[in-house]
Amino acid sequence: MNEHAPPADRSAGEEAMLAAALLAVDPHGLGGVWIEARRCAAVDQWLAAVQHLCSSLGPVRRVPLSIADSRLLGGLDLTGTLARGRPVAERGLLAEADGGVILISNVESARQLIVSAVCAALDTGHTVLERDGLNQIEDAHFGVIAINESGEACAPALRERIAILLHFDGAARLSSLEIDAAAVHRARAALPFVQVSPEIIEGLCTASFMLGAGSVRTEMLALRVARAAAALERRDDVSAADAALAVRLVIAPRATRLPSTEDEQQEQPEPPPPQDPQEDHDANSSEPIDQNELDEMLVAAALAALPPNVLEQLKHARNDGRRGAGTGRAGTKQKARLHGRRARSRRGDPRDGAPLDVLETIRAAAPWQKLRRLELLAAQGEAVQHGRPVEVRRQDFRVRTFKNYRETATIFAVDASGSSALHRLAEAKGAIELLLADCYSRRDHVALIAFRGKSAELVLPPTRSLARVKKALAALPGGGGTPLASAAHCAAALAEAARRKGQTPTVVFLTDGKANIDRNGVGSRERGEADALEAARAFKSTGLTALVIDTSPRPAPQSRRFAAEMDASYLPLPHANAHMLSEAVRAEVK
Amino acid sequence: MRYSFPFSAIVAQDQMKLALLVAAVDPSIGGVLVLGDRGTGKSTAVRALAALLPPMSVVDGCQFNADPAAPCSGGLNCEACAHRERAARSVSVPVVDLPLGATEDRVIGALNLERALVSGTKVFEAGLLARAHRGFLYIDEVNLLEDHLVDLLLDVAASGENVVERDGLSIRHPARFVLVGSGNPEEGELRPQLLDRFGLALDIETPQDLKTRVEIVRRRDAFERDAAAFVASWAEKEEETRQQIATARKHIAQIEVPDAALERASRLCMEAGSDGLRGELTLIRAARALASLERDPAVCDAHLRLMAPLVLRHRLRRNPLDDASSSARIDRALTDVFGSSGERHVI
Numbered sequence A: 001m002n003e004h005a006p007p008a009d010r011s012a013g014e015e016a017m018l019a020a021a022l023l024a025v026d027p028h029g030l031g032g033v034w035i036e037a038r039r040c041a042a043v044d045q046w047l048a049a050v051q052h053l054c055s056s057l058g059p060v061r062r063v064p065l066s067i068a069d070s071r072l073l074g075g076l077d078l079t080g081t082l083a084r085g086r087p088v089a090e091r092g093l094l095a096e097a098d099g100g101v102i103l104i105s106n107v108e109s110a111r112q113l114i115v116s117a118v119c120a121a122l123d124t125g126h127t128v129l130e131r132d133g134l135n136q137i138e139d140a141h142f143g144v145i146a147i148n149e150s151g152e153a154c155a156p157a158l159r160e161r162i163a164i165l166l167h168f169d170g171a172a173r174l175s176s177l178e179i180d181a182a183a184v185h186r187a188r189a190a191l192p193f194v195q196v197s198p199e200i201i202e203g204l205c206t207a208s209f210m211l212g213a214g215s216v217r218t219e220m221l222a223l224r225v226a227r228a229a230a231a232l233e234r235r236d237d238v239s240a241a242d243a244a245l246a247v248r249l250v251i252a253p254r255a256t257r258l259p260s261t262e263d264e265q266q267e268q269p270e271p272p273p274p275q276d277p278q279e280d281h282d283a284n285s286s287e288p289i290d291q292n293e294l295d296e297m298l299v300a301a302a303l304a305a306l307p308p309n310v311l312e313q314l315k316h317a318r319n320d321g322r323r324g325a326g327t328g329r330a331g332t333k334q335k336a337r338l339h340g341r342r343a344r345s346r347r348g349d350p351r352d353g354a355p356l357d358v359l360e361t362i363r364a365a366a367p368w369q370k371l372r373r374l375e376l377l378a379a380q381g382e383a384v385q386h387g388r389p390v391e392v393r394r395q396d397f398r399v400r401t402f403k404n405y406r407e408t409a410t411i412f413a414v415d416a417s418g419s420s421a422l423h424r425l426a427e428a429k430g431a432i433e434l435l436l437a438d439c440y441s442r443r444d445h446v447a448l449i450a451f452r453g454k455s456a457e458l459v460l461p462p463t464r465s466l467a468r469v470k471k472a473l474a475a476l477p478g479g480g481g482t483p484l485a486s487a488a489h490c491a492a493a494l495a496e497a498a499r500r501k502g503q504t505p506t507v508v509f510l511t512d513g514k515a516n517i518d519r520n521g522v523g524s525r526e527r528g529e530a531d532a533l534e535a536a537r538a539f540k541s542t543g544l545t546a547l548v549i550d551t552s553p554r555p556a557p558q559s560r561r562f563a564a565e566m567d568a569s570y571l572p573l574p575h576a577n578a579h580m581l582s583e584a585v586r587a588e589v590k
Numbered sequence B: 001m002r003y004s005f006p007f008s009a010i011v012a013q014d015q016m017k018l019a020l021l022v023a024a025v026d027p028s029i030g031g032v033l034v035l036g037d038r039g040t041g042k043s044t045a046v047r048a049l050a051a052l053l054p055p056m057s058v059v060d061g062c063q064f065n066a067d068p069a070a071p072c073s074g075g076l077n078c079e080a081c082a083h084r085e086r087a088a089r090s091v092s093v094p095v096v097d098l099p100l101g102a103t104e105d106r107v108i109g110a111l112n113l114e115r116a117l118v119s120g121t122k123v124f125e126a127g128l129l130a131r132a133h134r135g136f137l138y139i140d141e142v143n144l145l146e147d148h149l150v151d152l153l154l155d156v157a158a159s160g161e162n163v164v165e166r167d168g169l170s171i172r173h174p175a176r177f178v179l180v181g182s183g184n185p186e187e188g189e190l191r192p193q194l195l196d197r198f199g200l201a202l203d204i205e206t207p208q209d210l211k212t213r214v215e216i217v218r219r220r221d222a223f224e225r226d227a228a229a230f231v232a233s234w235a236e237k238e239e240e241t242r243q244q245i246a247t248a249r250k251h252i253a254q255i256e257v258p259d260a261a262l263e264r265a266s267r268l269c270m271e272a273g274s275d276g277l278r279g280e281l282t283l284i285r286a287a288r289a290l291a292s293l294e295r296d297p298a299v300c301d302a303h304l305r306l307m308a309p310l311v312l313r314h315r316l317r318r319n320p321l322d323d324a325s326s327s328a329r330i331d332r333a334l335t336d337v338f339g340s341s342g343e344r345h346v347i
Helices: A012-025 A041-053 A069-073 A078-084 A112-124 A156-160 A181-193 A198-210 A216-232 A240-254 A261-267 A277-281 A291-305 A310-316 A358-380 A418-423 A425-442 A466-474 A484-500 A525-542 A557-566 A578-589 B014-025 B042-052 B104-108 B113-119 B128-132 B147-159 B192-197 B210-225 B227-233 B235-254 B259-272 B278-293 B301-312 B327-338
Strands: A032-036 A074-076 A089-091 A101-104 A126-131 A134-139 A143-148 A164-167 A341-347 A398-403 A408-415 A445-452 A455-463 A504-511 A545-550 A569-572 B032-036 B056-059 B088-091 B095-098 B109-111 B124-126 B136-140 B161-166 B169-174 B178-183 B200-204
Touching: A012 A032, A012 A041, A012 A164, A012 A181, A012 A216, A012 A240, A041 A143, A041 A181, A069 A074, A069 A112, A101 A112, A112 A126, A112 A156, A143 A156, A164 A240, A181 A216, A198 A216, A198 A240, A198 A291, A198 B210, A216 A240, A216 B210, A240 A291, A358 A398, A358 B113, A408 A425, A408 A455, A408 A484, A425 A466, A425 A504, A425 A578, A445 A466, A445 A484, A455 A466, A455 A484, A484 A504, A484 A525, A504 A557, A504 A578, A525 A557, A545 A557, A545 A578, A557 A569, A569 A578, B014 B032, B014 B042, B014 B178, B014 B200, B014 B235, B014 B278, B014 B301, B042 B095, B042 B136, B042 B178, B042 B235, B095 B128, B104 B109, B104 B128, B104 B147, B109 B113, B109 B161, B124 B128, B124 B169, B128 B136, B147 B161, B147 B192, B200 B301, B210 B227, B227 B235, B235 B278, B259 B278, B259 B301, B259 B327, B278 B301, B301 B327
Parallel strands: A032 A143, A032 A164, A101 A143, A408 A445, A408 A504, A504 A545, A545 A569, B032 B178, B032 B200, B095 B136, B136 B178
Antiparallel strands: A074 A089, A126 A134, A341 A398, A445 A455, B056 B088, B109 B124, B161 B169
């Protein structure tokens, strides 16, 4: 690696490799690396690089999604215990990974306990084992590589504790950066002695603050990345270039706003004095760093790292926003049902993640006791020293299943176009509020899509916070054309996403059906209606349940046709009162 | 040695620190609910507080955290407590985390697998609730907790006892702890019954002031570089706070609550429109704890004023779709009852 190249010369591919090296230098301090990508050659190449650089720390341990609690956190090794006749503990995977790195692929499908346990270990640096008669605290300092393949936001608690966020698109090419394992090893040794000046800390805080990059954790993680970068380059002091790298890797991906000029002026009341342009790039400068200049440089570094259509991206890149149209993941991966009320027990191996039902196991083993003792006697001869009171074999294991009430999600697609606004938007809003009361008692997730003008817009992603829905509804403006086709597509995509998460979605359209904007946002009555019907057919093929509430003053044939194509229930609003409305939705949801 | 970040070294977040101190002085207040963004130091503060409290005495080897002066009852078959010469051990106040994916077994306890399968005996193995007894139970993302766990916690919080009737076991053991919950209200709402169980509630947000953020990062960095030195530099302030809590706990029973204060508290709750009577009871308890902390002999208006927002914030919703934040109503009620904020009546 050319140590004197100014930072801006490094390509995205090189920075990704550098991230791998930084991870190897300080896995626990950084928290790890979060990757947004479909699994592809570039990701595999990157993982191989990490594997190589972390070779002295031990293998990168993969956390399988179906891992049992006791395997993850440690606990009683049942089979071993049964075999030996006394408790055999197994050390959990997290404790085994102490000092190294763990890998969670498909973090979007990871169940909550895995995420919580990993977050807790990242926070405290140890796992506490208090179960099955064992009571110990084990050191667990590790870094996490989390790969999110779904394109949607997930596991926000884990994402917040991980410093570096990388994004690989399909065509990424990784260069081979010449950092070898020996350099990483040296850096690890040098890390505790790296100094940081207060100006650097302030610069990082300013950059994070002005870009709205989240909580104070972001700055702290950025600081650790900067330290690791300095150690890697065998420097005792964190330089401005290291800070800029940290800003690009940690702060820029979390930006939620662009710094406004007023902000800048507030933070720097005196105009910055004219500076020598060479100072910025002199990585080894030992002259005192000017605060304002440093702040500016760091923010500029962040802005340079932001992708082109930044405003669009920032608008949709809120932590709870959808990013893609939910493409790709085929099939619903049913998460291991480990929560909810207990239901019956069935035969199975506790190692697959389901908890053992001891009573049933013992009951299953009971009838065989006499036979088994005879067997043992025959096999071992006269002396049966360690006769256990209950002879349990693998086929006796019974595991518990759980009955979980499936969560429901109700997606409202509200027509806020001019035709609707003129007549019934207020009434539609009122109708929705009544339905919200039902959603509250059902503990639904509620999402809000509004369509008017050129296209449909996701106003509120699925949330359980009904106060938020009400606020969003109240702020909904009206006017423009009716892009019904876009609304149907948008609602279908959102419902699919909800279904993948294991929820049961229902879509409720509130519209007068007078579509006059086609799929591409161009105004035309015939094409608008034709596209709307086509979208309805596509919706029908997904098999989602839907309800169309006709908000036109007189029931119009268009909305009836739309509902028919979609195979959805149809309810005209003029004839509906609150009671009928909630009954209709309730009937759909069941 | 594992060091905890010192309580006194936490930057800003004064409301949260006050609420935690008050809850620590009088656990019967019912715990603290902190609602707000991630990464605002909530769990750090809880751990710091627990580390600040004087160590407590437990029976050595007892899994129910029993006080040597009040050992486990016979029904629990606790070997450590049944032993004639049970030893006492000094431990720090426990802070138990309730992880988000916890199963019922881990929370309330279950049959000891090893003993059951290997020796065929039925022995109860304590869960998280037993380990939290006489300490703190910290629930992160409490608004995402599963319904059946919520039901469980409500029962235990109300009765102070954990009743286990499953797997052929029939056990009940004491489970009194300070419940501290945190969460982001944007992600989901807390059921009103669980909300009501929390004595105090407050909103917390990421500091928007640059200086504060810089100071937070600086202190945290110093702690991580050399925890021992950092803790030593704050040792004096920590000792002060520790003494303050210890004294407050000792004298709380002697704090006078004049009738006028009771009346004011009730009027306040009526004006604000809080549901039920828990609001008033908690307000009086909280005001008394605050008075004890500040070494005042009696509860006065100033204490009620300070505690009212913390106590009433989460008890005012009439209808599930109402906006949860009700500070305006509380302010109005305060002005009505106490006059404008400039006046201070000492009863």
